[in-house]
Amino acid sequence: MRFEATVKETIQRTPDVRSIRFNRPKGFSYLPGQYIFIGLRVGGKYREKHFTISSSPTEPDHLEITKRLTGHEFADALAALKVGDRVSIDGPEGDFTFAGEYEKILPLTGGIGITPVRSMLRYCMDMKLGTDVVLLYSNSSENDIVFKDELEEMRKSNKKLNVIHTITQPIGGWKGLTGRINGMMIREAVPDFMDRVSYVCGPPMMVDDMVKVLRKELRMPGKKVKYEYFPGY
Ligand SMILES: Cc1cc2nc3c(=O)[nH]c(=O)nc-3n(C[C@H](O)[C@H](O)[C@H](O)COP(=O)(O)OP(=O)(O)OC[C@H]3O[C@@H](n4cnc5c(N)ncnc54)[C@H](O)[C@@H]3O)c2cc1C
Incomplete structure (x- = not known):
């Protein structure tokens, strides 16, 4: 599923790690551990990178990613996002998942x-x-x-x-x-x-x-x- 998402909230987790929450669109389902591609313009060019969804499918109101702020280009573009900004999201993908399969x-x-x-x-x-x-x-x-x-x-x-x-x-x-x-x-x-x-x-x-x-x-x-x-x- 590809869609445009709006930044809802940002949360500083540690000095160099920040979570970014987006509105979760209706019908977007995923498994714990899956990732999405976040796309935005970096230095005038459109770029996409993988990010695991750090929220749980049981959290209905937001989709969250959590990024280490490396000081590199993409990280800086993410760090500059403010409430109301929009990004492109594609996914979910990945089979590194756990939804109760093992005891x-x-x-x-x-x-x-x-x-x-x-x-x-x-x-x-x-x-x-x-x-x-x-x-x-x-x-x-x-x-x-x-x-x-x-x-x-x-x-x-x-x-x-x-x-x-x-x-x-x-x-x-x-x-x-x-x-x-x-x-x-x-x-x-x-x-x-x-x-x-x-x-x-x-x-x-x-x-x-x-x-x-x-x-x-x-x-x-x-x-x-x-x-x-x-x-x-
Ligand atoms: C399945 C999957 C899930 C992931 N989930 C997460 C996640 O949950 N959270 C997370 O933080 N990351 C996650 N990643 C990694 C993420 O996609 C990025 O690759 C990572 O965050 C590095 O991003 P950056 O902002 O440093 O990237 P960029 O700016 O694109 O830089 C990429 C690399 O290029 C080099 N580089 C770029 N600019 C410079 C510079 N000025 N000086 C020196 N070297 C430079 C560095 O080696 C740097 O690491 C995931 C990756 C995968 C594959």
Whole structure:
């Protein structure tokens, strides 16, 4: 489906991550984890880029994307959008989705790779799916955790959701896990990892590392390792 959408709201999530909400047209349906193409004029030329829909299909009033503001051309054009501006949207696309197919899942993600996971978690909550979820989420610092408050609120109200943060450049006071996600961390933090379907999403290097750890080190079968690359980081 291709349509013009109007910016409804923008929300600064961290110092360099912003969500942009558009009016959701009637009849636009999607699955948690799918992406859309956002098209706009950048430097006088029309350009399109992929963005995962960070809202959940259960949120009827808006479609949300969440973008790391890289200072590059496309990011600057998105960052300049104001309420009432219009963009072109095409989609949804993609099969990195979760809508209750598995009883236990293990999303492994870093930084902006949280966007499909946020959609999946909100969907699980709103649909009361009862899915057993352990999320391992890596960021450079505590301030970089995208959707931090919402993840905490969902964790508190859902006994079947565990959110484990790991910080790669901790400063004083951080009491949680530190360093990048690795095989040892997964074994210790998620002893039943083999019973889960993992969802890996983020910058290509991180995704490649994670898939290698899951497949080669932890010997998870390929059908239990789903992944999506966010190129450009
Ligand atoms: C399925 C899918 C889902 C995605 N979902 C998301 C999402 O939810 N959120 C998100 O933030 N991203 C997402 N992405 C990535 C997104 O599409 C962009 O590629 C990414 O955000 C980089 O955009 P940019 O604004 O930096 O791009 P551009 O301005 O087009 O730059 C692209 C690349 O060109 C180079 N470049 C451009 N300008 C400069 C410059 N001045 N100096 C040096 N190098 C430069 C850099 O390597 C840069 O990364 C997704 C990608 C895919 C494939």
